[in-house]
Amino acid sequence: AQSVTQLDSQVPVFEEAPVELRCNYSSSVSVYLFWYVQYPNQGLQLLLKYLSGSTLVKGINGFEAEFNKSQTSFHLRKPSVHISDTAEYFCAVSARVAGKSTFGDGTTLTVKP
């Protein structure tokens, strides 16, 4: 079975500052990794995904994440955030043979002016 831990439930940050949202996972098999974003009153949408290959993955809206197999982490970063990035962010892991994803509890990113 897989599990996901998002280390911060809430991250407040000022506009134009860098941000890192932390995600650790555990799994006994190879996995795919995802970050999703949920804006208020909307469903989740994919930010980026790691399937294989380069460990640095770039996604939409200027976000990127790095897969670190030795530390079993998949932290999300953005060098300069905007007010519009205020949302809840979910890290998810899927075993390559399972078909379903396990989601973390979410991190609420609040960008202040």
Place this chain on the structure above:
Amino acid sequence: DAGVIQSPRHEVTEMGQEVTLRCKPISGHNSLFWYRQTMMRGLELLIYFNNNVPIDDSGMPEDRFSAKMPNASFSTLKIQPSEPRDSAVYFCASSFGGLAGFAGDYEQYFGPGTRLTVT
């Protein structure tokens, strides 16, 4: 593509009534998921279908909840009888991928959700 379609978007009902939520997945996707989201419990997977077959229903809270997928383009989640504690946002998601040996990247596409209020 219109994306995952859910109906209704909002549902208000009285305790004891039957509630049916509907979902149309993205054409060509072979996996479908029902989730429930609340402030207290976060995002919970209720049931997962692959090729119209229920694979994992361990998240279904109790016998009052049932889900069906009669064909690849339609699924329902039914609550009978409904209770106030069922109040939540229910999401349907679909993806391409599945069990061992079936290629796919498992990226999930979520619908807009159904906000259910049981009074």
